Amino acid sequence: xxxxxxxxxxxxxxxxxxxxxxxxxxxxxxxxxxxxxxxxxxxxxxxxxxxxxxxxxxxxxxxxxxxxxxxxxxxxxxxxxxxxxxxxxxxxxxxxxxxxxxxxxxxxxxxxxxxxxxxxxxxxxxxxxxxxxxxxxxxxxxxxxxxxxxxxxxxxxxxxxxxxxxxxxxxxxxxxxxxxxxxxxxxxxxxxxxxxxxxxxxxxxxxxxxxxxxxxxxxxxxxxxxxxxxxxxxxxxxxxxxxxxxxxxxxxxxxxxxxxxxxxxxxxxxxxxxxxxxxxxxxxxxxxxxxxxxxxxxxxxxxxxxxxxxxxxxxxxxxxxxxxxxxxxxxxxxxxxxxxxxxxxxxxxxxxxxxxxxxxxxxxxxxxxxxxxxxxxxxxxxxxxxxxxxxxxxxxxxxxxxxxxxxxxxxxxxxxxxxxxxxxxxxxxxxxxxxxxxxxxxxxxxxxxxxxxxxxxxxxxxxxxxxxxxxxxxxxxxxxxxxxxxxxxxxxxxxxxxxxxxxxxxxxxxxxxxxxxxxxxxxxxxxxxxxxxxxxxxxxxxx
RNA sequence: GGCCCUAUCGUCUAGCCAGGUCUAGGACACCGGGUUUUCAACCCGGCGACAGGGGUUCAAAUCCCCUUGGGGCUACCA
Numbered sequence: 055x056x057x058x059x060x061x062x063x064x065x066x067x068x069x070x071x072x073x074x075x076x077x078x079x080x081x082x083x084x085x086x087x088x089x090x091x092x093x094x095x096x097x098x099x100x101x102x103x104x105x106x107x108x109x110x111x112x113x114x115x116x117x118x119x120x121x122x123x124x125x126x127x128x129x130x131x132x133x134x135x136x137x138x139x140x141x142x143x144x145x146x147x148x149x150x151x152x153x154x155x156x157x158x159x160x161x162x163x164x165x166x167x168x169x170x171x172x173x174x175x176x177x178x179x180x181x182x183x184x185x186x187x188x189x190x191x192x193x194x195x196x197x198x199x200x201x202x203x204x205x206x207x208x209x210x211x212x213x214x215x216x217x218x219x220x221x222x223x224x225x226x227x228x229x230x231x232x233x234x235x236x237x238x239x240x241x242x243x244x245x246x247x248x249x250x251x252x253x254x255x256x257x258x259x260x261x262x263x264x265x266x267x268x269x270x271x272x273x274x275x276x277x278x279x280x281x282x283x284x285x286x287x288x289x290x291x292x293x294x295x296x297x298x299x300x301x302x303x304x305x306x307x308x309x310x311x312x313x314x315x316x317x318x319x320x321x322x323x324x325x326x327x328x329x330x331x332x333x334x335x336x337x338x339x340x341x342x343x344x345x346x347x348x349x350x351x352x353x354x355x356x357x358x359x360x361x362x363x364x365x366x367x368x369x370x371x372x373x374x375x376x377x378x379x380x381x382x383x384x385x386x387x388x389x390x391x392x393x394x395x396x397x398x399x400x401x402x403x404x405x406x407x408x409x410x411x412x413x414x415x416x417x418x419x420x421x422x423x424x425x426x427x428x429x430x431x432x433x434x435x436x437x438x439x440x441x442x443x444x445x446x447x448x449x450x451x452x453x454x455x456x457x458x459x460x461x462x463x464x465x466x467x468x469x470x471x472x473x474x475x476x477x478x479x480x481x482x483x484x485x486x487x488x489x490x491x492x493x494x495x496x497x498x499x500x501x502x503x504x505x506x507x508x509x510x511x512x513x514x515x516x517x518x519x520x521x522x523x524x525x526x527x528x529x530x531x532x533x534x535x536x537x538x539x540x541x542x543x544x545x546x547x548x549x550x551x552x553x554x555x556x557x558x559x560x561x562x563x564x565x566x567x568x569x570x571x572x573x574x575x576x577x578x579x580x581x582x583x584x585x586x587x588x589x590x591x592x593x594x595x596x597x
Numbered sequence: 598g599g600c601c602c603u604a605u606c607g608u609c610u611a612g613c614c615a616g617g618u619c620u621a622g623g624a625c626a627c628c629g630g631g632u633u634u635u636c637a638a639c640c641c642g643g644c645g646a647c648a649g650g651g652g653u654u655c656a657a658a659u660c661c662c663c664u665u666g667g668g669g670c671u672a673c674c675a
Contacts (some may be wrong), residue, residue, distance in 0.1 A: 199605060425624080568636095
């Protein structure tokens with residue numbers, strides 16, 4: 055029975071890496087018949103927001119990752135927002151202070167900076183110089199009154215600390231090489247380290263599954279657990295997911311692409327860009343020159359304005375690209391992990407049932423979008439009709455497709471006509487012509503040329519014939535349309551393509567669409583004929 | 598710079614822990630062909646890897662060491 059937790063810091067949308075951690079937390083808990091807790095680590099007042107917390111929860115829900123305890127649903131170990139647990143942390147910090155296992159510090163940023171520089175000049179790692187004698191509470195208050203920032207640091211014990219990691223085995227650290235880290239910030243909030251250790255104990259967490267970036271923090275956490283007399287949970291540090299560029303797949307990736315795009319843009323009106331992003335010009339300048347990064351909505355808005363494609367990093371990006379949560383879950387579960395069963399396309403339940411914690415990979419893995427695409431294709435095929443329809447409707451609404459208002463019967467037909475589609479976006483794109491007014495159809499110039507005008511306008515001529523024949527058609531059905539078109543092709547001694555392609559371009563504007571018979575049937579014979587007429591009129595020579 | 602992790606096809610990986618059955622298996626991608634009313638889907642075939650060096654051993658992808666490469670951390674972020 056494992057009690058696991060996903061503990062995101064609500065700073066924006068859930069990204070791929072976070073989703074994978076969350077997934078394995080769930081899988082591990084459910085595989086053992088245990089419990090899965092969601093905890094918001096919002097101890098950084100400047101970066102966290104309630105909006106972001108909501109976004110993270112929405113993204114988890116979309117993925118089908120449900121927590122047993124946490125925000126919204128509550129639970130016995132709540133509250134589940136760390137910002138609401140400050141009094142608890144205070145108590146524990148006091149305990150360490152009284153026990154002489156933590157101490158106050160009053161250094162300024164400049165002083166710390168200088169010490170760090172000294173260390174790096176000596177080619178050493180920075181170790182905070184622990185005072186011989188710890189300042190008293192009175193000293194701390196005095197310093198505070200004098201305007202100095204007061205923080206609390208944990209006394210790192212001078213001993214070997216062994217992290218027993220499920221993924222990596224034993225990892226040894228020397229306590230004396232780890233700096234006394236801050237456990238309480240000057241704003242009174244605990245740091246991640248303290249809050250995480252305290253909450254894991256209070257919430258009865260038995261298994262901590264997190265990214266490899268936390269491996270170096272673990273000896274410090276274990277030392278604190280010892281100092282408090284807490285149990286040490288089982289640790290599993292997952293490898294990181296890297297993007298095509300090579301670096302860790304994170305929000306930074308998107309910011310980087312946007313930054314490059316802005317810099318490339320000549321004579322850009324920065325004031326206008328800032329307004330679009332809802333940020334100040336100063337923030338833009340800061341973004342361009344340094345490490346500062348606007349938040350996700352601002353980045354998205356600016357990218358849309360500049361028409362740059364940002365890499366998909368966040369779960370919501372994949373949602374909007376038309377991926378299924380089932381596919382995404384399946385795919386990210388197999389990144390840095392291999393199931394002990396002989397197949398790759400799996401449901402969440404199969405992932406849970408077959409879970410084997412010894413099968414994690416140690417190496418970083420690259421996110422391969424093409425493979426995701428293949429997984430998505432399989433999952434679209436696998437999903438039952440009702441579920442697929444509901445996923446499709448969610449997607450249409452999210453991307454503001456005109457098809458969002460269509461009725462279920464039509465959408466079901468569209469989906470059916472698109473069997474083999476790789477993404478929901480593909481289905482939407484191929485069927486947009488059904489939801490576009492006749493006079494608003496956009497014609498692809500290249501396709502018009504290739505299919506209608508080439509060879510002395512043979513395609514256009516075909517359309518003339520088709521218009522008449524279609525108008526004469528008594529009974530309109532997929533079958534009757536097919537019969538008609540095949541008959542025409544036969545009479546004209548040409549392949550069906552010579553008939554279907556001009557028709558396709560006439561009604562869809564491009565050569566890519568649903569199968570033609572269904573297309574005409576769904577569009578309706580009147581709209582079909584009127585679009586044919588429109589095209590003939592528009593592209594006939596001399597007119 | 599310091600500390601830590603890590604190394605099998607282009608990518609995700611199986612095999613490694615308990616060395617021989619590995620002329621290294623699968624999936625995706627890619628290439629060639631087929632099917633076809635477009636795009637997909639589908640079918641058939643092909644290309645393609647144990648990072649390098651040293652040990653240990655009758656025998657190494659598998660165990661040990663070194664080098665090199667990749668990644669992480671090095672914050673009053675998590």
